[in-house]
Amino acid sequence: APAPLLNSTSPRPRRRAPPLPGRKQRPRSARRGRSPGPCNSTAAKSVPPRKTSSPELMATPAGSHPASPPAIPGKAAVAACAAMAVSYVAVLYAPTLLLRLPPATSLRAFFHRRFVCAAVSSAASVLATAALLGVWSLSDSSKALAVFGIRSDHLLEAVVVPLLLTSLVYAGSFVARLWAMSSSCGTDDDGVGVSCTEKLARWMQTSLQDVMVWRNYVVAPFTEELVFRACMIPLLLCGGFKMYNIIFLSPIFFSLAHLNHLFELHQQGCNFMRSLLIVGVQLGYTVIFGWYAAFLFIRTGNLVSPIVAHILCNMMGLPVFSSQRTRGLTSLAFLAGSVSFFCLLFPATSPKLYNARLDGCSCWHGYCRWS
Structure with missing residues (x-):
């Protein structure tokens, strides 16, 4: 017997409309509102590799796309970054x-x-x-190290260009x-005549024996960048966060790692309000540098x-805007340098x-879409 017809009040079965001709259907990850990052994107796997006559270009860690690591929840990525920041200070x-x-x-x-302690904390963050x-x-192993930005290719460009910038x-x-x-070249601190070369040699010898030089120019830049950039940024990328969000929000973890200076200044007998002002300026400076x-x-x-860039900023400190000795030349140089910096940044x-x-992707991690 034929099936009874559906009356007008009964619900009709919903059918999915066929896609329009010439219109590409978005992937499920994009329909759910999640950006296809390096850990959950299948675009790099579906696109066939380009044909090139030089196989050496395919062998570099940045050129070849390694197997994408598994995606992790965004909350887990943030929790891991917070734990690394706390452990870096607590240890x-x-x-x-x-x-x-x-x-x-x-x-x-x-x-x-x-x-x-800093070396142990950095090693633990890398392993985690x-x-x-x-x-x-x-x-x-080169592909595994490339996840942390540890690469041997294009090393000269990675050193010279950011340093000049x-x-x-x-x-x-x-x-x-x-x-x-x-103005002071030719005499030492006691007014005795000495050449500039000899004065520079004395300064270098004294600096190599100074433990603060090793702290500010070797240990701190290497360990902090390894933890707060090489470890945290890949975690946040695989957590599905956008590039701009990572650039502007990741320095929060970096600035929190400097809050211990408030406790140390208070222990040294410094006034609380003065300590708070000093640490506040330091936090503002670290946030700006963290963005960069x-x-x-x-x-x-x-x-x-x-x-x-970290080593240079530690050596120079805050930029000098003006100086009475140079008769405006310092201000002019600062203005010209700042304008050139922002023009050449990208x-x-x-x-x-x-x-x-x-x-087809402008990022080493297979995620960025910047041009």
Whole structure:
């Protein structure tokens, strides 16, 4: 017997309309509102590799797309980054609070302990990131290191170009320091005649023996960039966060790692309001530098770029805007350098300068869509 007809009040079965001719259907990840990142995108797998006559271009970590690590929840990525930031600071106090070691007898011994603690914390962050992202599944060690931005290709560009770009901000500082050096060159601190070369050699010898130089120019830049850029940014990328959100929000973890300075200044007998003002200025400076360092790491895909910028910023401090000795020359140099910096920011950090092959994507991690 034929099936009874549906009356007008009964619900009709819904049928999915066929796609319009010439219209591409979006993937499910895009329909759900999640951006196709390096960990959940299938575009790189579906697009066949380009044919090239030089097989060496295909062998670089940036050119070849390794197997994407598994996607992780965004909350898990944020929690992992927060745990790394807290552990980076907390482990500095482990020798006295956890291990019950006696206080250091000298400043050198104190910082030697902190150097070891920073190295242990950085290694733990790298291992945790590798476990969360499944880096161990990569067949080649160079591809696994490339996830953290540790690469040997395009090393000269990754060092020279960001260093020159960052130097533009300190154009006024360079003019003021060169002016002061030229006026004091030929005499030492006691007024005794000495050549500029000999004075520079003395300064270098003294700096190599200074533990604060090793802290500010070696240990801090390498360990902080390894944890707060090389570990956190890939985690946030695989958590589905947008590029701009990562650049502007990831320095929050970097600035939180400097809150211990408030406790240390208070222990040294500094007034609380004065300590709060000093730490506030430091936090503002670290946030701005964190934006720039994250931008460099994402654009170049090389960990060396934010490291050299970090070293230069630690050496120069805050930019010098003006100086009475130079009669306005410092202000003019600062203005010209700042304008040049912002004009060259995107061209000097173009991913094409630091990668052999992009596969239609302008980012080393297979995620970025910037041109």
